[in-house]
Amino acid sequence: MNINKKLSKILPSVTAEAHCDVPCGIYDPTPAKIAAKTVQRMVMQIKELKPGNHDHDISADLEYTNAIARRITTKEKHAQECKNELAILWSDYFKPEHLEKYPDLHSIFWNALKLCSKNKQNIDEDASKELVIAVDNIAKIFYETKGDNERFESYKNVTDKLF
Amino acid sequence: MNINKKLSKILPSVTAEAHCDVPCGIYDPTPAKIAAKTVQRMVMQIKELKPGNHDHDISADLEYTNAIARRITTKEKHAQECKNELAILWSDYFKPEHLEKYPDLHSIFWNALKLCSKNKQNIDEDASKELVIAVDNIAKIFYETKGDNERFESYKNVTDKLF
Amino acid sequence: MNINKKLSKILPSVTAEAHCDVPCGIYDPTPAKIAAKTVQRMVMQIKELKPGNHDHDISADLEYTNAIARRITTKEKHAQECKNELAILWSDYFKPEHLEKYPDLHSIFWNALKLCSKNKQNIDEDASKELVIAVDNIAKIFYETKGDNERFESYKNVTDKLF
Amino acid sequence: MNINKKLSKILPSVTAEAHCDVPCGIYDPTPAKIAAKTVQRMVMQIKELKPGNHDHDISADLEYTNAIARRITTKEKHAQECKNELAILWSDYFKPEHLEKYPDLHSIFWNALKLCSKNKQNIDEDASKELVIAVDNIAKIFYETKGDNERFESYKNVTDKLF
Amino acid sequence: MNINKKLSKILPSVTAEAHCDVPCGIYDPTPAKIAAKTVQRMVMQIKELKPGNHDHDISADLEYTNAIARRITTKEKHAQECKNELAILWSDYFKPEHLEKYPDLHSIFWNALKLCSKNKQNIDEDASKELVIAVDNIAKIFYETKGDNERFESYKNVTDKLF
Amino acid sequence: MNINKKLSKILPSVTAEAHCDVPCGIYDPTPAKIAAKTVQRMVMQIKELKPGNHDHDISADLEYTNAIARRITTKEKHAQECKNELAILWSDYFKPEHLEKYPDLHSIFWNALKLCSKNKQNIDEDASKELVIAVDNIAKIFYETKGDNERFESYKNVTDKLF
Numbered sequence: 022m023n024i025n026k027k028l029s030k031i032l033p034s035v036t037a038e039a040h041c042d043v044p045c046g047i048y049d050p051t052p053a054k055i056a057a058k059t060v061q062r063m064v065m066q067i068k069e070l071k072p073g074n075h076d077h078d079i080s081a082d083l084e085y086t087n088a089i090a091r092r093i094t095t096k097e098k099h100a101q102e103c104k105n106e107l108a109i110l111w112s113d114y115f116k117p118e119h120l121e122k123y124p125d126l127h128s129i130f131w132n133a134l135k136l137c138s139k140n141k142q143n144i145d146e147d148a149s150k151e152l153v154i155a156v157d158n159i160a161k162i163f164y165e166t167k168g169d170n171e172r173f174e175s176y177k178n179v180t181d182k183l184f
Numbered sequence: 185m186n187i188n189k190k191l192s193k194i195l196p197s198v199t200a201e202a203h204c205d206v207p208c209g210i211y212d213p214t215p216a217k218i219a220a221k222t223v224q225r226m227v228m229q230i231k232e233l234k235p236g237n238h239d240h241d242i243s244a245d246l247e248y249t250n251a252i253a254r255r256i257t258t259k260e261k262h263a264q265e266c267k268n269e270l271a272i273l274w275s276d277y278f279k280p281e282h283l284e285k286y287p288d289l290h291s292i293f294w295n296a297l298k299l300c301s302k303n304k305q306n307i308d309e310d311a312s313k314e315l316v317i318a319v320d321n322i323a324k325i326f327y328e329t330k331g332d333n334e335r336f337e338s339y340k341n342v343t344d345k346l347f
Numbered sequence: 348m349n350i351n352k353k354l355s356k357i358l359p360s361v362t363a364e365a366h367c368d369v370p371c372g373i374y375d376p377t378p379a380k381i382a383a384k385t386v387q388r389m390v391m392q393i394k395e396l397k398p399g400n401h402d403h404d405i406s407a408d409l410e411y412t413n414a415i416a417r418r419i420t421t422k423e424k425h426a427q428e429c430k431n432e433l434a435i436l437w438s439d440y441f442k443p444e445h446l447e448k449y450p451d452l453h454s455i456f457w458n459a460l461k462l463c464s465k466n467k468q469n470i471d472e473d474a475s476k477e478l479v480i481a482v483d484n485i486a487k488i489f490y491e492t493k494g495d496n497e498r499f500e501s502y503k504n505v506t507d508k509l510f
Numbered sequence: 511m512n513i514n515k516k517l518s519k520i521l522p523s524v525t526a527e528a529h530c531d532v533p534c535g536i537y538d539p540t541p542a543k544i545a546a547k548t549v550q551r552m553v554m555q556i557k558e559l560k561p562g563n564h565d566h567d568i569s570a571d572l573e574y575t576n577a578i579a580r581r582i583t584t585k586e587k588h589a590q591e592c593k594n595e596l597a598i599l600w601s602d603y604f605k606p607e608h609l610e611k612y613p614d615l616h617s618i619f620w621n622a623l624k625l626c627s628k629n630k631q632n633i634d635e636d637a638s639k640e641l642v643i644a645v646d647n648i649a650k651i652f653y654e655t656k657g658d659n660e661r662f663e664s665y666k667n668v669t670d671k672l673f
Numbered sequence: 674m675n676i677n678k679k680l681s682k683i684l685p686s687v688t689a690e691a692h693c694d695v696p697c698g699i700y701d702p703t704p705a706k707i708a709a710k711t712v713q714r715m716v717m718q719i720k721e722l723k724p725g726n727h728d729h730d731i732s733a734d735l736e737y738t739n740a741i742a743r744r745i746t747t748k749e750k751h752a753q754e755c756k757n758e759l760a761i762l763w764s765d766y767f768k769p770e771h772l773e774k775y776p777d778l779h780s781i782f783w784n785a786l787k788l789c790s791k792n793k794q795n796i797d798e799d800a801s802k803e804l805v806i807a808v809d810n811i812a813k814i815f816y817e818t819k820g821d822n823e824r825f826e827s828y829k830n831v832t833d834k835l836f
Numbered sequence: 837m838n839i840n841k842k843l844s845k846i847l848p849s850v851t852a853e854a855h856c857d858v859p860c861g862i863y864d865p866t867p868a869k870i871a872a873k874t875v876q877r878m879v880m881q882i883k884e885l886k887p888g889n890h891d892h893d894i895s896a897d898l899e900y901t902n903a904i905a906r907r908i909t910t911k912e913k914h915a916q917e918c919k920n921e922l923a924i925l926w927s928d929y930f931k932p933e934h935l936e937k938y939p940d941l942h943s944i945f946w947n948a949l950k951l952c953s954k955n956k957q958n959i960d961e962d963a964s965k966e967l968v969i970a971v972d973n974i975a976k977i978f979y980e981t982k983g984d985n986e987r988f989e990s991y992k993n994v995t996d997k998l999f
């Protein structure tokens with residue numbers, strides 16, 4: 022053990038640098054928006070898919086079931102992804118100094134997360150539109166804290182045209 | 185069974201509409217770019233973290249090990265995410281008509297996927313830059329097929345400033 | 348289509364019952380506590396593992412590296428699990444009426460989630476103890492809203508003795 | 511290489527301590543019980559959801575489909591989680607000395623795992639009750655091996671009141 | 674810092690050996706084939722499950738829905754697994770020298786991946802058979818590049834009899 | 837509600853067919869063997885990677901750390917995959933009639949699962965060989981219950997040559 026001690030005198034110790042308490046510093050609301058738009062798209066497609074008017078046919082029934090089931094699953098998955106992405110922004114990106122400037126920050130995120138759940142539980146075009154708007158509002162705040170409003174416009178340009 | 189048959193005369197059958205062979209039609213290279221930039225950031229952070237020059241200290245060693253190990257895992261995860269996102273664009277978004285216009289499409293994607301693996305296997309700033317460029321090249325082609333070059337500029341504006 | 352209309356007169360429509368906007372109504376802080384205790388245990392084990400005092404031996408080095416790397420990964424995973432479990436309680440279980448009674452609810456959760464991140468980024472016994480206490484505080488509020496303080500005692504009895 | 515050899519004389523080698531062959535020593539049947547109760551709850555909710563008696567309405571049909579599909583998926587997921595948690599207890603926690611004291615240990619777990627599968631394959635209230643009982647039986651054995659029967663009572667108190 | 678420098682003169686540096694740019698060198702088409710056969714089996718089972726001819730019974734309806742929903746999910750999951758396994762073979766195993774010998778390699782994989790998607794989007798026995806054949810064709814090429822045609826026969830013997 | 841009742845007289849009910857209590861009937865030990873061989877390969881590669889004998893170089897250190905960390909993670913992942921695959925065979929494929937013929941079935945699987953854990957916790961060539969043998973023994977029993985010993989030979993031919 023005294024060998025260890027002696028070695029510790031000459032061996033370099035290491036220090037993690039200060040900025041490393043941020044794992045990467047890469048945050049962006051675009052993935053949350055893509056997820057919200059996918060939820061909206063799924064609701065639209067589920068509503069559009071409809072019974073045909075030819076004779077009853079079990080194969081067509083199964084195709085319809087397959088089509089609806091896959092869209093319900095995709096809606097669920099992306100509503101969850103939206104929830105995850107927003108929760109990361111809330112807990113990891115936003116700091117006490119942001120809260121001072123945006124005192125409603127907590128309830129804005131709380132309501133947005135509850136909207137994600139609402140979109141899981143229902144097939145509701147209005148709720149999916151509200152979710153898209155909620156993500157855009159959060160994105161606006163996010164880019165304001167970055168002092169980069171032009172990037173918000175770019176974000177809108179990329180994510181509003183997804184389908 | 186003849187009851188089934190009778191019912192099939194009056195019950196509506198269903199038809200999945202044509203556009204539904206595309207599950208959602210939502211494709212965008214932004215998540216691949218965010219993943220590539222995260223790989224690049226991890227390589228930079230791994231290189232920046234360095235041994236301090238004070239006395240040997242097992243706690244500082246462990247903090248360094250924790251910091252490096254987490255960044256290697258994050259690099260791995262996002263290189264894989266980049267790989268997945270690019271593979272989806274290649275197999276699901278791009279169609280034979282795009283291949284006619286971009287005859288090198290297959291090798292462009294093949295090389296980009298191999299770059300993802302290279303970034304997993306190494307801690308190499310040049311390889312991480314090459315990956316970012318490879319994703320941008322694919323994004324350029326993607327937005328060209330959408331006939332929306334302005335959106336490419338927006339994509340660049342959003343994703344070049346991530347850190 | 349008028350066949351559809353006629354059928355809609357005789358076919359039963361369906362209504363989801365009111366309580367179904369809660370997917371299951373099953374919420375409990377025990378999994379968050381198990382995750383927090385696992386983080387604490389990992390920090391303790393990482394600190395306990397130490398260099399031996401016999402001759403340099405590459406096999407022993409690799410065993411040490413394997414042991415540390417696995418505990419860092421397990422710490423990361425359970426800190427994330429704790430984060431997920433708490434985020435679900437915050438966004439899904441707690442309702443506006445709870446917020447009225449516990450006006451600090453949002454910041455209690457925000458700080459607990461930030462503690463999860465701190466435990467990912469460091470190997471810090473104090474931070475791991477703080478996380479366990481933070482989860483217990485949330486559990487106390489949770490069981491109070493259920494009007495079941497005795498269950499809080501049971502929760503403590505189950506989760507305080509995990510190792 | 512002879513430099514390496516010389517260094518190996520003065521550099522400390524490391525030894526993983528004995529208790530580390532247990533990754534963490536944290537085992538508890540509570541998560542298996544929560545999973546089993548969730549399966550039971552899903553079966554109950556699926557049975558309760560029923561066709562309304564107003565006019566045929568495609569929107570209500572879709573809401574019903576969404577509600578049922580999500581509960582089937584949740585049932586599946588938690589039956590699998592129950593399976594995983596039980597398999598971990600069986601293979602990792604229980605040791606040959608326990609097997610001596612509980613010679614039926616293997617078949618107790620085998621039957622419990624088969625019950626998880628049965629609950630995936632069916633929507634059966636009796637099977638879901640049997641699963642809850644099977645987990646409780648395993649929990650009883652578990653706390654007996656810990657010599658802590660009071661903790662079994664606490665476990666019951668926490669997990670019997672989940673909904 | 675000059676202590677570091679001095680130490681760097683006597684401390685061994687490390688070099689990863691050449692073959693390590695291949696993470697493991699373990700590639701095999703068997704998992705892709707198992708996945709493809711599972712897709713085929715699911716399509717067969719979905720088609721076989723059918724309405725009974727006794728009186729209308731909500732419990733039997735729910736069992737049917739559960740059975741179909743689980744098979745659609747399993748089909749989806751294994752079509753995705755097949756996609757993943759094939760994408761790994763394409764991007765990681767195959768090298769430029771293979772491409773020279775098999776100039777259609779890229780389109781063979783592209784079409785196989787598109788077949789995976791087709792099997793997700795439909796319940797189509799022919800499409801599932803085509804997927805099995807596509808995987809076998811890729812397996813044939815794979816074992817040829819290994820110079821081991823006998824192993825292809827063994828692969829066929831193992832994977833053709835899965836159900 | 838009496839409309840429902842009337843409809844239930846004319847609407848077909850459904851019955852899941854008997855063989856559907858087996859979700860797919862597709863079981864095979866090949867994926868468990870591939871996982872076991874990957875564990876073995878990782879142990880070999882970890883042992884082979886070694887410090888070079890040129891001057892101390894932080895970049896080479898990091899490459900070594902990256903190479904080792906990735907192999908430890910891969911070893912962990914595939915030991916877990918092996919565990920999962922074996923647990924599925926044990927709980928889902930094997931039936932009471934097999935247990936009669938192979939009365940040691942439970943302990944064979946128990947020991948094999950414990951070997952998976954041992955391979956996670958150590959970097960031990962002997963333990964990895966034992967795991968490969970344990971999987972082969974299970975495979976032998978599996979193909980015997982299928983009455984297809986020739987397929988066991990094919991399985992051996994495919995899986996013994998993976999690297």
